[in-house]
Amino acid sequence: MSSELSMTEKMLPASSFTSTSIRPSYYIREPNFGKYDNIEDITVVWLDSHSNVSLDCFDMKIRLRYLINHLLTFHSISTCLEYMNSDIEYEKVFFIVSGSDSEIILPEIHLSPKIHFNYIFCNDKEKYENLSQTYSKIRGIFNDKDSLLKKLISDITSCLSNLLPISIL
Numbered sequence: 001m002s003s004e005l006s007m008t009e010k011m012l013p014a015s016s017f018t019s020t021s022i023r024p025s026y027y028i029r030e031p032n033f034g035k036y037d038n039i040e041d042i043t044v045v046w047l048d049s050h051s052n053v054s055l056d057c058f059d060m061k062i063r064l065r066y067l068i069n070h071l072l073t074f075h076s077i078s079t080c081l082e083y084m085n086s087d088i089e090y091e092k093v094f095f096i097v098s099g100s101d102s103e104i105i106l107p108e109i110h111l112s113p114k115i116h117f118n119y120i121f122c123n124d125k126e127k128y129e130n131l132s133q134t135y136s137k138i139r140g141i142f143n144d145k146d147s148l149l150k151k152l153i154s155d156i157t158s159c160l161s162n163l164l165p166i167s168i169l
Contacts, residue, residue, distance in 0.1 A: 042092050048075070064096075092114075118138045121142050
């Protein structure tokens with residue numbers, strides 16, 4: 001398989017069949033930095049070391065893809081940091097991170113001008129509440145995908161309206 005894949009080819013359904021059941025399985029390929037260009041100013045990055053294992057997470061990725069064309073998912077902190085440190089100077093990154101991964105990666109990226117906002121997506125909101133006091137770019141800690149998506153849509157819409165050029169004749 002070619003290593004140069006479009007973003008739509010990064011997330012492909014695959015079917016796995018066994019003699020006892022027919023069940024779809026999905027795999028997500030890690031992005032190859034520099035092999036494609038983002039034609040938008042906005043990127044949604046999602047880091048969750050456990051996001052590749054449940055259908056609920058796959059559903060969330062599909063819903064995010066409807067929201068924004070440039071969605072990158074990472075399953076390792078080191079790969080995500082590699083992307084964050086790459087040459088993405090003109091993009092505004094909306095960063096979704098799991099609670100457990102947030103404690104490790106937020107100290108590394110919180111001062112980056114590339115990061116527009118951070119969103120923590122976890123099961124235990126109270127456990128990570130202290131992070132929102134430490135890191136000013138955190139827009140919220142969410143334990144359900146609907147409220148996270150609602151906030152993300154609101155923030156992206158606001159950001160896009162600020163990016164639109166206005167011409168006065």
